[in-house]
Amino acid sequence: MTTNRRKPAGRPATLPDVAREAGVSRSTASRALAGYGSVSPDARERVRAAAEKLGYRANQLARSMITGRTHTLGAIVADIQNPFFAGVTRGITDAARAAGYQVLLANTDEDVAAERAAVKMLRDKHVDGLIVAPAATTETAHLAAAHAAGCPVVLLDRQAPGLPADSVTVDNHGAAQDAVRRLLAAGHRRIALVSLLGTAPVDGAGAASSDPVSTGLERIEGYRTALREAGLTDTDTYLRTGTFHREDPADLTAELLSLPEPPTAVFATDSMIALGVLSAARDHGLRVPEHLSVVTFDDTDWARAVRPRISVVAQPVQELGARAVHSLITRIEGTAHAPEHIVLDTEFIERESIAPPRSGT
Amino acid sequence: MTTNRRKPAGRPATLPDVAREAGVSRSTASRALAGYGSVSPDARERVRAAAEKLGYRANQLARSMITGRTHTLGAIVADIQNPFFAGVTRGITDAARAAGYQVLLANTDEDVAAERAAVKMLRDKHVDGLIVAPAATTETAHLAAAHAAGCPVVLLDRQAPGLPADSVTVDNHGAAQDAVRRLLAAGHRRIALVSLLGTAPVDGAGAASSDPVSTGLERIEGYRTALREAGLTDTDTYLRTGTFHREDPADLTAELLSLPEPPTAVFATDSMIALGVLSAARDHGLRVPEHLSVVTFDDTDWARAVRPRISVVAQPVQELGARAVHSLITRIEGTAHAPEHIVLDTEFIERESIAPPRSGT
DNA sequence: GCCGGCATTGAGAACGTTCTCACTCGCGGT
DNA sequence: ACCGCGAGTGAGAACGTTCTCAATGCCGGC
Known part of the structure; x- marks a missing residue:
């Protein structure tokens, strides 16, 4: 039949x-x-x-051959397992789908070589544009090349000075300054900052990372500004920055807490660092916020479920991704125009992890 | 010049x-x-x-036209923001890249219609294969169609009975049973389970969700088995299942804790539910583990950083993704063979969130 | 000297679309 | 009666590859 x-x-x-x-x-x-x-x-x-x-x-492949459009966007992030990037990626995929685009995803682990490789693969697949959280500020030749060759790039979360690309970020300096001000207002004077910056230097050269990303640097500057405002001139005593995949934020914090005059408050530059800080505090038998006040960037799901609930600088993660998509698509479909730099607002969410320092400074 | x-x-x-x-x-x-x-x-x-x-x-597009291969995989997950899927996605992208494939990502939010749409878009783009965490057990016609049309499908985290596809899962029944046994061994008798299953039914019909996913069901069965083993015949007194986007795990828990004879331990079927449980416990002024013991599926970063550290059933998230990729690629590149069902081991990680119940049962 | 075979090469089809162009109508205006 | 025009249509090129096939030249064996 x-x-x-x-x-x-x-x-x-x-x-x-x-x-x-x-x-x-x-x-x-x-x-x-x-x-x-x-x-x-x-x-x-x-x-x-x-x-x-x-x-x-x-057959979209055949169609793409003719039209030169694949209706596919490339998203290159550091680590999808970091809640910040997970949220951003969520925003990207949702906005992209709503606009009729698909998303090709790549992780770099903050490694510029991996980023370069990803750009190459994605361009071979003829993505219409690239959303990139660049692993380095200066090594962006591959991004400039893509942009120049008609594959528009929009920077996400991070800036790259020389690059004539759109960007979507938050005001890291201002947000960090604001967060540290809150700690100062609670009476703290010995305020630490714990952060992870850049990747391990290729040459065995040096202490600091070779080319840290703008975001972390801006947060550090915001921290310094707030301290100076309060008349604290020695802004780097309690400043600890490590390198991805090398230093553990918990170790950095442990070292701080073992100081003769340990900090009474810690500002963590992202949620994964905050976890390390919390862990180290617990290992030292310190209670939050009685013995140690804690503030962090990124309002993850656990920040409002743990005890004490953690006060945070909340970034509009999904919107960050969505705006990046919209910027990119207007550039893909529209005419050329000067790079636009979108800066979204953060929100400080006060919870229970800040208290006045125990005894006097 | x-x-x-x-x-x-x-x-x-x-x-x-x-x-x-x-x-x-x-x-x-x-x-x-x-x-x-x-x-x-x-x-x-x-x-x-x-x-x-x-x-x-x-030009990979032109090459794909001829060869019929795009070296692109489609990954369809419920929610990339859920740490479980974030980890799985990480495993997928890494394994795919290592094998020379790229990954097109789609979220479904547990919605079958969204899943169908995603399958359609991805197939239009001619992905070589699909990795899917299906939103429903029975409505899998679109997956069967893809598979039959030569676009192999591998099921991730969840089973779909009728579908002749490979699958990569964990032993949910056994792992849940084991976790509940630990609570029983600590002396608990009033053990609750909180879970979220399926999506809201389309017709306003009914109480329960229309077509829950296998994973949650298996965990519930494991829970029941453990209770019955211990001679507890009434296995559903403290069983609470809600619907995604409708019920809040915190509310479900709050209701349990308000019972005349509240549970002394709670088993959460994933980390986001555990967050709700923890939150509700805190709101009721209950301390973990003194007043309430807690165990959950998924070893997220916060589980080992919060106080008390949470005992968990750890799933090999990245490996789950990686194995799915390998299964898929062998099927893409190899000859036809019977569907294989890979079951990976979970690990119970004992921490500080289980204690004997306060007073008597 | 002839033939079979092998290494090397290029012409051209194929993949499945979109797009440009030229052609044929039918109709209304002059 | 003729022209112009617009709607509708199809032939064929184009996109940038891979792949099939036939042709060429060279070599050694007989």
């Missing part, structure tokens, strides 16, 4: 199949389905019916 | 450009670069040099 072998399809129906079924040419079928040019109502309906009957779905 | 306008390239170099530069035909250039057929050492070298000089990169 299955002798009729038209529809069952060994291979999926193509445009010629639809055209044949509808009794028109490929051109007319294409016009009818894509809705351009002019097609008689009759032909249009016959094509529609034929397409439906055969279960026709246009 | 820039009159020579060969290399500067208005458009990227194509194979004909390379062939011309090397003084050979397209065919030879293609053979030299792809490394098949036979090419003289001389020609091979000239082509290589020409390609390098022009900065030639093969």
